[in-house]
Amino acid sequence: MDNSKDLLKRLDIPEKQADDLLSISKIKQIGNGEAYISEGQIPKTFAIAIQGLFRYYYIDDKGNEFTKGFILPETVLSAYSAMLHQTPSFFYIQALEDSEILEVDYKKWLELQQQDSFWDKFLIRAxxxxxxxxxxxxxxxxxxxxxxxxxIFTTEFPGMEKRIKLQIVASYLGIQPESLSRIRKK
Known part of the structure; x- marks a missing residue:
């Protein structure tokens, strides 16, 4: 739990609230390519990325992938609206590297939120x-x-192209891989 304690400290979560959160959470390893949340799944948890890299993505009816965003360490990852309404997620959350998360039980977190207004502020910030x-x-x-x-991508995510497939970069940019190759050559 040392990694998670350090993480919560960096997120400005006071020690008492950190202990409360850790009591309803667990550390989980997610391997490269594994899904944390899958399309159609009704999420019961959310997580805070401790290390690694994730992406949010959709797959259309033709099998094309559309990367919505990337999740770096110290960031909350969740299919929030699906979790909130207990409906199936429309997208996937996938680890792009071997990753570690602090997984939080949503129902238990709601109880925690009722007991301590700190969690309202935490939610608003997220x-x-x-x-x-x-x-x-x-x-x-x-x-x-x-x-x-x-x-913008190369500025916001320096070195990311070396960490992930260029096909994923292209899907994030909303272009075909061939177009990305042309842009990179310039």
């Missing part, structure tokens, strides 16, 4: 971060060309 990321991503996809999106 949702604000997610909303900011979503809004920025939508703006880039709607207003910028592929080259500009690629430059």
């Amino acid at each position: 949702l604000e971060k997610g909303y900011f990321t979503k809004e920025k991503r939508e703006r880039e996809l709607l207003l910028l060309d592929a080259e500009a999106r690629y430059k």
